[in-house]
Amino acid sequence: MDFDPDNEVVKLCAQGMMTEGEGKLDEAHELFMQAWGIASNDFEHFTAAHYVARNQQQLQDKLHWNVVSLQYALKIDDEVIASYFPSLYLNFGKSYEDLGENELALKNYIYAKEASHYLAVDGYGNMINAGIEAGIKRNS
Structure with missing residues (x-):
């Protein structure tokens, strides 16, 4: 996939x-x-x-x-999908942050960080990791 x-x-x-x-x-x-x-x-x-x-x-x-996207991602039985979870949870975190739901934002940024080991060490992975760290910092 x-x-x-x-x-x-x-x-x-x-x-x-x-x-x-x-x-x-x-x-x-x-x-x-x-x-x-x-x-x-x-x-x-x-x-x-x-x-x-x-x-x-x-x-x-x-x-x-974002919820719809995650619901479909969770149905996919392929390990490759794991590399998309950091971005998906980063998006959730930002959505909740924008809605003023800082606890839910932080929770999702932490989920993103927990899944970040699936990211490649490249420009995209670095960008997602930077977004995760910034989100955690803003909501801690």
């Missing part, structure tokens, strides 16, 4: 990220929702929901889609 660049859900999410980067948030949202609409397995649903969550303007909606 990995992000297959030929997978239609992955393609739509990648296109949505590029569109989001251009500041076209509504178009990006449509691409992410299109990915959600064609998702046909737990990995595709997890992936699409993760990107839908990123693009939400309302804090409650962002939290909702």
Whole structure:
């Protein structure tokens, strides 16, 4: 299990990220929702929901889609999914922090830290670890 660049859900999410980067948030949202609409397995649903969550303007909606993403991730029976849990829990922590729920934020940042040993030692892993540490510091 990995992000297959030929997978239609992955393609739509990648296109949505590029569109989001251009500041076209509504178009990006449509691409992410299109990915959600064609998702046909737990990995595709997890992936699409993760990107839908990123693009939400309302804090409650962002939290909702983070929950959906995690629910699908937990259904995936593949050890590779473990490398995504630090990011997922980091997103939860930030959602709760933004909602003023600092205890729940800290709890999720700690979950992210506990799963961080699954991260690769690279730029992405360093970025996620820095986000986790900053979240813990802000909410301790």
